[in-house]
Amino acid sequence: MAALNLNNSSNLVLILDFGSQYTHLITRRIRSLSVLSLCISGTSPLSSITSLNPRVIILSGGPHSVHSADSPPTFPDGFLDYVQSNGIHVLGICYGLQLLVQKLGGAVKPGVAQEYGRMEISVERGGGLFEAAGEKQTVWMSHGDEAVYLPDGFHVTARSQQGSVAAIESVERRLYGLQYHPEVTHSPRGMETLRRFLFNVCGVTGDWKMQDVMEEEIKVIKDMVGPNDHVICALSGGVDSAVAATLVHRAIGDRLHCIFVDNGLLRYKERERVMSTFQSDLHLPVTCVDASDQFLTKLKGVVDPEVKRKIIGKEFINIFDDFAHDLEQKLGERPGFLVQGTLYPDVIESCPPPGSGKTHSHTIKSHHNVGGLPKDMKLKLIEPLKLLFKDEVRQLGRILNVPEAFVKRHPFPGPGLAVRVLGDVTEGNALDILRQVDEIFIQSIKDAGLYDSIWQAFAVFLPVRTVGVQGDQRTHSYVVALRAVTSEDGMTADWYYFEHKFLDDVARKICNSVRGVNRVVQDITSKPPSTIEWE
Ligand code: XMP
Secondary structure, three states: OOOOOHHHOOOOEEEEEOOOOOHHHHHHHHHOOOOOEEEEEOOOOHHHHHHHOOOEEEEOOOOOOOOOOOOOOOOOOOHHHHHHHOOOEEEEEOHHHHHHHHHOOOEEEEEEEEEEEEEEEEEOOOOOOOOOOOOEEEEEEEEEEEEEEOOOOOEEEEEEOOOOEEEEEEOOOOEEEEOOOOOOOOOOOHHHHHHHHHHHHOOOOOOOOHHHHHHHHHHHHHHHHOOOOOEEEEEOOOHHHHHHHHHHHHHHHHHEEEEEEEOOOOOOOHHHHHHHHHHHHOOOOEEEEEOHHHHHHHHOOOOOHHHHHHHHHHHHHHHHHHHHHHHHHHHOOOOOEEEOOOOHHHOOOOOOOOOOOOOOOOOOOHHHOOOOOOOOOOOEEEOOOOOOOHHHHHHHHHHOOOOHHHHOOOOOOOOHHHHOEOOOOOOOOHHHHHHHHHHHHHHHHHHOOOHHHOOEEEEEEEEEEEEEEEOOEEEEEEEEEEEEEEOOOOOOEEEOOOOHHHHHHHHHHHHHHOOOEEEEEEOOOOEOOOOOOOO
16 A cells, blocks of 8 residues: 555654544544644554554544443553653543543543533633633533543643533643543634644644645655556546546556546536546546446346445456456556555544444445455555545645646545436436436536535435426426535535525426426435435
């Protein structure tokens, strides 16, 4: 795997994840301060922590109680000795604070009044995480337990209105704790607190720049591939594969061979649009393969979403194999590497929620790697974006001169419209109907200037027919759904509030111009409990 050379970062902030829904947000907030931050499971072995050589460690929140009977997660044996003897600063957030208190001989008890939501805290001691005693701040609390007795050498630095411990420190031992979540926007001064902790208390330098990431990645890829080997890359039309390919192209030039597969599941005019960007703007060497018949024949009659995904994944692999074989004939040697646009959220290890029965293993959302790669694959992987979040990939894309319209494109799933036509994708002209509806919806969003405020918008074809009346005629036509969400990284999402007038115009336009549709509905569920895609 090509990845950033972490030895170059003497300012790494490592987050030990104990399962909070906000853990990724802490990572992102810290990176937004130009400090490299990584996240690993809170129960990782000590060797995983020491090998990263962190400057600062943050213990995340989590849904557990330090008292629960089913062995709540904790940092590994030897952790406290390691941080103390290496001068590492530690900040415990919520469950992380309680863990510190309990492990060091203090006491954590179920709170008399559980504190959830916005609260005011009063600072009792300045100079560390806070500027001065007497300050008041609104913060976001989410805890049932509370620290009632602090270990030796600790002081309370802030308390909630109810008098509970809201922040603690032991300056001498470089240990700090916040009972609330500074990373969420509901704690308006939370970023200021994180900044004070990192820069003033820990003396970290904000020297993590995307330009350096790019230069470092190019060097890593050059070293990895060597002077003669060839690399293949499948372009999906999305920003991740385009940025990954552009980066590899910078490193090794035309020894990169890209393939773009038209699987018959693409959006309206997608093939023409992306091929023109790849060739004219990015100057990528790319072969376009029209395999729509091959995919659609295999998908005929298939309704199970997972089976659809597997079929699509398998066909992709077959096509990549043929492509590699053709290249071998042409070049006289088989390419040795495959580029993938895997992102950080797909590889982050998390502590599983209590009672989930899951292990702490390294989990990859298999569906996000088109069908998975064959176990006996001989190609070595280059995953240059493996440590980046989507917005960071966009930033990198801009530095690499990937056109803005492309950089800002909404994500599009690997299995394409197959997960947006519910049921059998080959049924009637479902795919064509969906393409037309989707194009009207997206164009209307762009015309209204809303595209960049939305993480992802698309239409979904429902294989359901309803009665309507169009031009005095009774119709029995299909329903389509519109989905638009806001999100930070696709892991959680809120549905987007359009103005009624906008929705009214779009629905009218769709029913007036797309034959076969007489009803439009909007999806108003967030993720969770729904997912962004419908299948
Ligand atoms: P879900 O539906 O899981 O989607 O909430 C989260 C994000 O991932 C995208 N997605 C996929 N991307 N292959 C992909 O490459 C897939 O099978 C896949 N399924 C979902 C989805 O569009 C959203 O951005």
